[in-house]
Amino acid sequence: MDRIYDIHLKRDTKEHLYVQLYKIIKKQIVNGILKTDSKLPPIRKLANSLSVNNVTVVNAYKMLEENGYVYKIIGSGTFVNSLETEVFNNLVGNEFIDFSLTSIEPNLFPVDNFKDAINITLDRDKGKAFEYQEIKGFKPLRESLSKYLESSNIKASPENIHIISGAQQGIDIISKGLVDFGDTVIVENPTYAGALASFNMRGANVIKAPIEQGGVNIELVEKICKNHSPKFFYSIPNFQNPTGYSYSKNNKLRLLELAYKYKFYIIEDDYSSELNFNGDSNESLKSLDKQKKVIYIKSFSKVIMPGLRLGFIISPSILEKELLYAKHITDISTSGLLQRAFDVFLRNNSLENQLQIIVNTYKTKFDLVKNLLTKKYNNEMICNIPKGGLNFWLSLPSNLDSKELYKNLLKKGVVIAYGEEFFSYSDVNSFYRISIASVSESDIKIGFEIISNTIKEMLLNVNSKESINGYIPII
Amino acid sequence: MDRIYDIHLKRDTKEHLYVQLYKIIKKQIVNGILKTDSKLPPIRKLANSLSVNNVTVVNAYKMLEENGYVYKIIGSGTFVNSLETEVFNNLVGNEFIDFSLTSIEPNLFPVDNFKDAINITLDRDKGKAFEYQEIKGFKPLRESLSKYLESSNIKASPENIHIISGAQQGIDIISKGLVDFGDTVIVENPTYAGALASFNMRGANVIKAPIEQGGVNIELVEKICKNHSPKFFYSIPNFQNPTGYSYSKNNKLRLLELAYKYKFYIIEDDYSSELNFNGDSNESLKSLDKQKKVIYIKSFSKVIMPGLRLGFIISPSILEKELLYAKHITDISTSGLLQRAFDVFLRNNSLENQLQIIVNTYKTKFDLVKNLLTKKYNNEMICNIPKGGLNFWLSLPSNLDSKELYKNLLKKGVVIAYGEEFFSYSDVNSFYRISIASVSESDIKIGFEIISNTIKEMLLNVNSKESINGYIPII
Numbered sequence: 001m002d003r004i005y006d007i008h009l010k011r012d013t014k015e016h017l018y019v020q021l022y023k024i025i026k027k028q029i030v031n032g033i034l035k036t037d038s039k040l041p042p043i044r045k046l047a048n049s050l051s052v053n054n055v056t057v058v059n060a061y062k063m064l065e066e067n068g069y070v071y072k073i074i075g076s077g078t079f080v081n082s083l084e085t086e087v088f089n090n091l092v093g094n095e096f097i098d099f100s101l102t103s104i105e106p107n108l109f110p111v112d113n114f115k116d117a118i119n120i121t122l123d124r125d126k127g128k129a130f131e132y133q134e135i136k137g138f139k140p141l142r143e144s145l146s147k148y149l150e151s152s153n154i155k156a157s158p159e160n161i162h163i164i165s166g167a168q169q170g171i172d173i174i175s176k177g178l179v180d181f182g183d184t185v186i187v188e189n190p191t192y193a194g195a196l197a198s199f200n201m202r203g204a205n206v207i208k209a210p211i212e213q214g215g216v217n218i219e220l221v222e223k224i225c226k227n228h229s230p231k232f233f234y235s236i237p238n239f240q241n242p243t244g245y246s247y248s249k250n251n252k253l254r255l256l257e258l259a260y261k262y263k264f265y266i267i268e269d270d271y272s273s274e275l276n277f278n279g280d281s282n283e284s285l286k287s288l289d290k291q292k293k294v295i296y297i298k299s300f301s302k303v304i305m306p307g308l309r310l311g312f313i314i315s316p317s318i319l320e321k322e323l324l325y326a327k328h329i330t331d332i333s334t335s336g337l338l339q340r341a342f343d344v345f346l347r348n349n350s351l352e353n354q355l356q357i358i359v360n361t362y363k364t365k366f367d368l369v370k371n372l373l374t375k376k377y378n379n380e381m382i383c384n385i386p387k388g389g390l391n392f393w394l395s396l397p398s399n400l401d402s403k404e405l406y407k408n409l410l411k412k413g414v415v416i417a418y419g420e421e422f423f424s425y426s427d428v429n430s431f432y433r434i435s436i437a438s439v440s441e442s443d444i445k446i447g448f449e450i451i452s453n454t455i456k457e458m459l460l461n462v463n464s465k466e467s468i469n470g471y472i473p474i475i
Numbered sequence: 476m477d478r479i480y481d482i483h484l485k486r487d488t489k490e491h492l493y494v495q496l497y498k499i500i501k502k503q504i505v506n507g508i509l510k511t512d513s514k515l516p517p518i519r520k521l522a523n524s525l526s527v528n529n530v531t532v533v534n535a536y537k538m539l540e541e542n543g544y545v546y547k548i549i550g551s552g553t554f555v556n557s558l559e560t561e562v563f564n565n566l567v568g569n570e571f572i573d574f575s576l577t578s579i580e581p582n583l584f585p586v587d588n589f590k591d592a593i594n595i596t597l598d599r600d601k602g603k604a605f606e607y608q609e610i611k612g613f614k615p616l617r618e619s620l621s622k623y624l625e626s627s628n629i630k631a632s633p634e635n636i637h638i639i640s641g642a643q644q645g646i647d648i649i650s651k652g653l654v655d656f657g658d659t660v661i662v663e664n665p666t667y668a669g670a671l672a673s674f675n676m677r678g679a680n681v682i683k684a685p686i687e688q689g690g691v692n693i694e695l696v697e698k699i700c701k702n703h704s705p706k707f708f709y710s711i712p713n714f715q716n717p718t719g720y721s722y723s724k725n726n727k728l729r730l731l732e733l734a735y736k737y738k739f740y741i742i743e744d745d746y747s748s749e750l751n752f753n754g755d756s757n758e759s760l761k762s763l764d765k766q767k768k769v770i771y772i773k774s775f776s777k778v779i780m781p782g783l784r785l786g787f788i789i790s791p792s793i794l795e796k797e798l799l800y801a802k803h804i805t806d807i808s809t810s811g812l813l814q815r816a817f818d819v820f821l822r823n824n825s826l827e828n829q830l831q832i833i834v835n836t837y838k839t840k841f842d843l844v845k846n847l848l849t850k851k852y853n854n855e856m857i858c859n860i861p862k863g864g865l866n867f868w869l870s871l872p873s874n875l876d877s878k879e880l881y882k883n884l885l886k887k888g889v890v891i892a893y894g895e896e897f898f899s900y901s902d903v904n905s906f907y908r909i910s911i912a913s914v915s916e917s918d919i920k921i922g923f924e925i926i927s928n929t930i931k932e933m934l935l936n937v938n939s940k941e942s943i944n945g946y947i948p949i950i
Contacts, residue, residue, distance in 0.1 A: 115593075129782065168804065309806060329673050330647050337783070337813075
């Protein structure tokens with residue numbers, strides 16, 4: 001209960017002190033720091049310790065009561081309500097510490113620069129900005145992307161660049177263009193759930209190759225190739241989703257050799273390779289590809305503005321017809337206005353500047369998490385630390401079920417992504433993903449403390465159950 | 476050749492007179508008004524008739540020559556080049572009179588209003604405008620749409636409205652959500668090519684019901700239902716694409732009764748029902764539906780801004796799960812910025828105002844075309860005149876092939892949409908579609924003259940071939 005005295009109210013903002021106090025206590029209740037039925041401090045005592053008027057605390061408590069977070073017992077005081085009631089259902093997203101979100105925080109979006117880009121576009125292009133675009137995308141944008149990609153050692157002619165409405169659409173279009181019912185596709189296991197769903201919807205025979213730090217087992221993939229002649233291999237070679245693992249350069253080259261030998265394509269989903277916090281070698285398969293076997297997908301959503309819904313595919317010319325057809329029957333073309341504005345944004349170097357800001361911001365968080373996982377919580381929060389990206393893939397000790405962890409954490413206001421959804425089958429599993437994309441440093445600390453404690457509680461339960469099963473007490 | 480003297484140059488624009496003259500003559504060449512190898516007027520004579528300097532004509536002729544539209548014979552004069560050469564390949568889109576485009580002219584787009592809406596949105600929502608949206612769409616937009624639809628007698632709760640990236644995506648998502656391999660779907664024949672492609676890609680068994688003025692033959696549809704238990708019927712009940720035909724109210728009600736009896740859905744593609752130039756009864760199937768069997772698709776692209784890529788589906792609650800899943804794996808969600816800006820646009824009544832402008836503008840064109848087709852060209856351009864919309868569905872006399880007409884017209888700078896692509900099979904057919912969406916009144920007149928003349932030429936060829944076949948001359 002001491003924590004509640006350790007509150008800092010800001011006197012330099014427009015927000016009333018009692019509203020600030022209300023929010024802070026609510027958060028402590030939601031996060032389980034203040035337990036159900038525990039008593040809040042007496043009004044005068046809290047007011048004194050925070051150097052505020054009694055009225056401030058009275059108003060905050062009143063607001064907490066009106067919103068169902070606390071209840072009053074006349075003559076006794078104010079107590080924390082149970083969050084298992086409907087109060088919990090009324091919680092809005094930002095009350096949670098949400099480690100399941102993979103999009104960066106909205107306050108990092110380059111809103112002003114993009115607004116300028118839109119206005120420049122509309123003043124310049126007027127109605128043309130709202131005409132249908134070429135299916136393949138607005139040509140000047142394809143040209144500026146071609147130029148932009150040079151810095152990543154990717155050579156792509158504007159003719160081979162297809163503008164899409166985000167990476168998920170890229171996967172959908174490639175599935176439509178390339179996958180017929182019964183075709184074999186290989187995926188990493190675990191992998192991005194949206195890709196699995198897309199391949200399954202096309203009736204593909206999806207074969208899974210386990211992913212480890214360093215890449216998939218190339219011998220295993222070769223065995224699959226011999227038996228199934230796959231249409232393609234779907235890969236996130238750098239900072240994979242959900243694991244955060246990266247292929248070694250050697251494994252990247254070996255995978256490419258397999259593609260040449262067994263004549264399959266590699267769909268490279270470049271999910272977040274720019275979030276390379278340690279400057280390690282981080283090449284794309286596309287930049288290493290010598291035989292036009294890589295289809296490269298890149299979204300600007302993840303690390304710029306997720307709701308923008310803009311990305312691109314680089315495809316070998318030979319697949320052009322299939323992809324154009326699939327894009328056309330999917331949504332005709334991507335919003336012309338957004339394409340044109342993004343072109344202006346790109347030509348002003350705003351993307352490079354934005355990426356610099358993002359990398360700087362997240363490096364701090366990344367290092368914090370790395371430190372917590374290797375030094376403080378290394379017994380119960382087990383992780384093979386990635387080299388970059390926003391995701392950490394953890395496993396539970398003693399084969400605890402991550403879906404149970406998820407449920408337990410939800411009650412305490414913490415959200416994780418449990419492993420099940422990244423595998424193409426449902427089974428008890430011990431894995432879960434933590435993304436630091438939209439959680440502040442202080443919330444990371446609070447959240448990890450809660451996760452660690454919850455796992456310890458689960459372990460205690462397991463151990464007591466095991467002892468019950470092992471030594472049945474004689475009553 | 477007289478036409479070239481009937482040129483009006485504008486002296487109140489920044490464009491040089493010789494450039495204006497160049498463009499006008501080029502257009503006459505491209506459109507076939509000035510025939511190959513015909514002689515252009517002597518410089519002095521044309522300059523006199525236009526009241527310009529000789530230099531103006533000299534420069535225009537020089538520019539025509541440089542661009543390959545004319546050739547000079549020293550001592551003889553300047554002559555029109557053959558357009559079958561590479562010159563033709565260099566023609567850019569806007570040199571054509573293009574009756575194949577179904578989007579309105581960019582100068583009619585409400586650019587300023589939409590720009591305001593975007594700026595209001597960004598100032599208000601900042602980074603939030605670029606966050607992921609609910610899969611179903613930005614809730615305030617769904618609310619304002621719900622309200623907007625009341626004027627069309629459509630009752631739709633915001634919960635049943637799904638925001639999509641244009642009508643084609645609506646068709647794609649519904650196909651993904653509802654159609655499994657081998658399922659039967661019924662379509663009107665002919666129908667929108669993008670819908671056919673989408674159903675075929677899902678492996679559907681597509682059955683065609685011929686469309687006539689007044690609707691499909693209900694008895695025939697009932698027969699299909701008895702034999703195939705269809706998943707759904709895809710219909711454009713008002714101003715159908717490509718035919719422009721509309722269902723009578725009686726046939727609308729009978730189709731709904733069939734849907735209730737045989738338990739199939741009707742996908743209603745509301746393509747352009749607002750372009751109702753004569754105020755006839757024009758109800759949507761959705762507004763008449765009593766048993767939640769209609770899935771309604773509406774795009775704002777067609778008559779507002781095609782490149783905006785925004786629309787919505789109204790779906791019965793029972794299909795919600797399938798549609799959300801399909802939307803999610805298609806592109807996660809539609810651009811948040813565009814949704815929010817469109818919401819502002821809608822709440823400012825800008826949509827209603829815009830539709831009023833569009834209806835007024837196109838009524839004039841529509842009446843012009845109706846007049847030309849019923850009074851001037853009724854022998855060779857045969858059409859069952861629709862009651863609204865932008866499309867006219869014509870047939871050729873003597874079973875001439877519309878693909879031949881298309882090819883012949885292309886050489887003269889006129890583009891039509893030939894019938895083949897609207898049927899689900901390739902066969903010689905005599906139908907073609909003319910859309911007045913992006914052709915000016917004067918170009919409609921020129922274009923129709925060219926089409927009429929071309930058909931007459933084709934008829935002459937057929938007749939001469941027939942006479943050769945019929946009466947073999949003794950040589």
